[in-house]
Amino acid sequence: MVERPTAWWRENVAAEVAELAAGTLDPNEAFAAKLFPTEMLTDTEEVFDRFEADVVGLVDHRWEPATDEEIFDVIERTVKSLNVVNARYDGAAYKTGEREQLCAYIERVLDSAAIDVDAFAGRHGMTRHEITDEWREW
Secondary structure (H helix, E strand, O other): OOOOHHHHHHHHHHHHHHHHHHOOOOHHHOOHHHHOOHHHHHHHHHHHHHHHHHHHHHHOOOOOOOOHHHHHHHHHHHHHHHHHHHHHOOOOOOOHHHHHHHHHHHHHHHHHOOOOHHHHHHOOOOOHHHOOOOOOOO
16 A cells, blocks of 8 residues: 555654754744644545545556546546545645645556556656646645
8 A cells, every 4th residue: 555645744743743842942943743743634535535545446446447538537536535535624635745746646657557647648748746737736
C-alpha cells in the first residue's frame, strides 16, 4: 500500500503535541495542528479511500487493461474531490508542499497498480507531473 500524505501530516501533528506537552516547543511556534486540522485530514482520507478503490477497480479482475479515458476519469474525480476539500477550508487546505505530496501520491498509487504513468501521460503530450493539472484548483 502506498503511504498517504495524511499519515505524514498526522505524524507532524502528533510530534508537535508531544513537544508542546514536554515544553520543548514554544506554543507560538506550533503550526502543525493549524495546518492539518483533524477534519481536513479525515476529509482528505475519504477522498483517498475512494481513489484507491477506483484504481483497484481499473485493474482488478479485468480481461483488458483500463483505457486512458477510464484512468483520466478516476484522476479527474479524485482531483475535483480534493478541490472540494480545499474549498471547504477556504482554499488553504493544501499549501505548496502538500500539493506536491498529493500529486506524488496520485502517481504512486497508479504506479502501484501497474499503470505505466509515464506512458499514459506521454500518450497525451504531458509528463507524469501534469496528469492532474487540468482539474487542479489547489
